[in-house]
Amino acid sequence: MKLVGLVGTNATTSTNRQLLQYMQQHFAATAQIEIAEIADLPAFNEPESHVAPDSIQALSDQIKAADGVIVATPEYDHSIPAALKSAIEWLSYTTRPLINKPVMIVGASNGALGTSRAQAHLRQILEAPELKALVMPNVEYLLGHSLQAFDDQGNLTDTDKATELANDMTAFLDFVTLTKKITPENKFMEKNQQFSWRQITDGRD
Amino acid sequence: MKLIGIVGTNAKQSYNRELLTYMQRHFKAQAELEILELTDVPLFNETADQAKYPIIQTFNDKIAAADGVVIATPEHNHSVPSALKSIIEWLSFNLHPFDGKPIMLVGASYSVQGSSRAQLHLRQILDAPGVNASVMPGSEFLLGRAQTTFDDHGDLKSAGTVAFLDSCFAKFMKFVTLVQAMAVPDAVSYQPGTYDVTAVGHNGNLPMSVTLSKNRIEDIQIDTSTETKGIAEVAFQRIPKAIIDGQTLAVDAISGASMTSHGVIDGVAEAIKAAGANPDDLKKRQAKTNAAPQNITDITTDVVVVGAGGAGLTAAAKVLQSGRNVLVVEKFPAVGGNTVRAGGPMNAADPDWQHQFDAIPGEKHTLTEITQIDEATIAPEYLADFRALKTQIKAYLKENTDQRGYLFDSTLLHRIQTYLGGKRTDLQGHEIYGQYDLVKVLTDHALESVKWLEKIGVEFDKTQVTMPVGAIWRRGHKPMGDQGFAYIKALQKFVTAHGGRILTETPVQSLTTTDGQVDGLIAKGPNDTKVIVHAKAVILASGGFAANTKMLQQYNTYWTAIDDDIKTTNSPAMTGDGIRLGTSVGADLVGMGFSQMMPVSDPETGELFSGLQVPPQNFVMVNQAGKRFVNEYGSRDELTQAAIDNGSLFYLIADDEIKKTAYNTTQAKLDAQVAAGTLYRADTLVDLAKQLQLDPAVLTKTIADYNSYVDAGEDPEFHKNAFDLKVAVAPFYATPRKPATHHTMGGLKIDTHAHVLNADGQVINGLYAAGEVAGGIHAGNRLGGNSLADIFTFGRIAATQALKDELTVTVD
Ligand SMILES: Cc1cc2nc3c(=O)[nH]c(=O)nc-3n(C[C@H](O)[C@H](O)[C@H](O)COP(=O)(O)OP(=O)(O)OC[C@H]3O[C@@H](n4cnc5c(N)ncnc54)[C@H](O)[C@@H]3O)c2cc1C
């Protein structure tokens, strides 16, 4: 199975990147995780043309080709970082590759709560009509005190947290397989891709 | 009430912008609502240097100064736009202007719910500890179906919506007052007494004593003797007063004297701590700024001068001597500009005076060398003077063949040395040298300037003739007292005593013209006042642009590279404003590609006088690989280019004996710098290398080689011209150095009467320029001590000519 692991920050060092790298290594037997970065994407500015800049198109193609996406988000001011929000806005505004795409949210933060509020926001965001991702329910993988969470080899030091992640990963792989069965070439796909906020309020929807 | 409105999107078209613009108009009577746009705000990045983006500082300052903030947010994907999230992240990371700030949320969106989800997210975001804003509860103003709600004038169509917005806003006004009342800090109480504390100022320790009564700061006394004269005074006058008047430590530092300002604030904080109170409580006490509505000051005068540095105050004094009115408009809180930073001596050939002094070894040699210069290399316009000079020199040498002789000088020698010293070729192969007619005026009238300054009240030390650094010849007239400040002190006193007016903290922003004649200017005064000046003539004396790295890089044709983070020896005011003002009315520029660097400057502050500054014969310079890389006795330009080629940062290595030859420091200062990590000291070279993260073997070998050259009296590697001491006696020191920008030779094109010229070589009526803002004289390299000669000479000429042209006053 092919997955994209999206690093939810533009920071040069990130425990969320570390978390994805850990998953990439440890779950290599069951899934091939490609890590995608957002650091070099332009800032979203709602241009008149709805054409994706090259770097967004590349990310979008990568997501389209994958069976599912894992987003690892930090928490900045009780929400997701602006850089991640900007990447999502681009995708929603241009190519919309996340429609019907299975997504698992994980997050690492330096504080105790481990991104719970950012994850709740991200869930709501990904369910907006122009994104319509299939966010995996019932899973909330929160890695608190993330600066202390990994050893020098990049392994999780807390075995309970490692087991929890392995279980969540298994559940996600099942979720991807299941959703594939129920959404073959979804008939709303095309319609969703044409969704526009201006349109619904013009009463044309 | 002063409010800030933030348009929560960077999109070109936005109903949220329309909503805020409507609110700005609609609530004009209740509040001044200033709208800020996110267009230029970069995406937040933890590791980016926020100081690179002035826009973030602008947001910070404006929000900090406002009574409240209105945020109008669109909804993007059920949340706030990334652009809005981004500025909040910037303002919650190192800066925290939202802390305790009353905030009202409004939102317009296409859907019927009108941004309700975005507003909910925004509430949670603004509640995060790094932001900690006080968001008004309830009164959720949601403008759904935004594209249908405004009429052609941008007014809200529905009376019901307007009424609801009115009620939300009225509630917000009350909310602001409520939050402000809550923010009044708890009473602070001190253990009464006088506390002696020591804060760190710019040049070292600032001893002060602070007197506290039970609940007031009563008095602040500071020993000001160590801080720089002419720079620090404003801080000493204003900071203690602001602290006592406001009973707060939340006072702004003075531009140009921020280190002294922070020193004073830190010292008072120290005393407050000693008196058992928490200085943070006083830092939270906002000195209430009652933002005055925009005032306009309209002034009519005969001559207006831009910049109160040496050239500007000279021009002003000259106008006053003719009984005319003058106004000097100065950007900074203190007068003096770079002139107060100058070493002091000004060049002027005064043979009668110089003849009293004996010649020193080497001078005859220098003169002989001049007579041997190939005439083919001398520019034709200088040739006649060059030949006349040779005759003078030969006569002098003949007269003194058998004796040591006196110190020779003449205006011709000054002129030819200024010409030769300024001759340079840039990277594109263009040669430049000082314009003959301007150099002639400078050298012919420099002595007159000395005499004129004496009449104004500058006293010179006649007992010694000095050679300023980089001057080539001993013809420096050194004022008594504090170096460059000595001139400013006398000039300022003269100007104010004779009815001249000086407006400080009033940067000039534009010139005004009528039918091509410059007839005044517009400036921004303190508290956002607008100052309009009408005058018969405008004299630009606003200095150079060595503190404007972008501009230096833009014009540079001489250095292979100018680092983005290069520091400067200049006052931060030197941003080339006068050059921009001049070109805005068509002025031509000359020699802009050539700037002067000071190779041995502090990498963090650009200053000369940190670390160990020793005579060049004792410099041992090593690069970041631990190797020597240049003849340490080379010219400023040679040292600078070599440093640039070696990655800019290098170290001056010294031992305990070399330390004794330093002319800038004391043991206490050195100890403090070692403790602060700005100077390195170790008992062995190996240890020193480790501290510098150099290979110990390389550094040890470099020094061993150097010491062997000192023994042999010859440096086969770089051919250092003169050396003195070896590096041998522990402890060893390493002073980090980098080139810093120092002087800009290029500038506005002027004629010999200081008229500013346009690209066709024609005079721009009403506009004059003097000092570092003008170009053409020093060309590729300014000789030490020539700048002061220039500013006092051309400052007088500019005033004289302006009076003659525009006021038909003839000055002797
Ligand atoms: C550290 C140092 C040491 C030096 N040593 C020597 C030396 O020993 N000998 C020598 O000859 N030269 C020396 N120089 C050079 C010399 O000091 C300057 O070239 C000279 O002082 C420039 O004088 P000025 O009157 O043209 O400008 P300044 O004295 O710099 O004055 C310009 C004034 O204009 C103001 N201003 C700028 N923009 C605006 C605006 N928009 N509106 C209103 N006001 C504005 C500035 O705030 C400033 O007060 C030295 C320079 C430095 C930095």
Ligand SMILES: Cc1cc2nc3c(=O)[nH]c(=O)nc-3n(C[C@H](O)[C@H](O)[C@H](O)COP(=O)(O)O)c2cc1C
């Ligand atoms: C602007 C900013 C705001 C932050 N706000 C929060 C926050 O609200 N909650 C939290 O747990 N951590 C917060 N943090 C710290 C983050 O937890 C931490 O930087 C990040 O989540 C760790 O992930 P990373 O290692 O992938 O960067 C904030 C960090 C920044 C830079």
Ligand SMILES: Cc1cc2nc3c(=O)[nH]c(=O)nc-3n(C[C@H](O)[C@H](O)[C@H](O)COP(=O)(O)O)c2cc1C
């Ligand atoms: C990337 C993107 C995502 C959007 N998501 C939403 C949304 O979740 N809910 C909504 O009501 N409108 C949404 N819109 C439309 C906005 O409502 C509309 O652009 C904006 O709110 C109108 O305000 P403005 O004119 O100030 O931009 C979205 C628009 C963009 C460009």
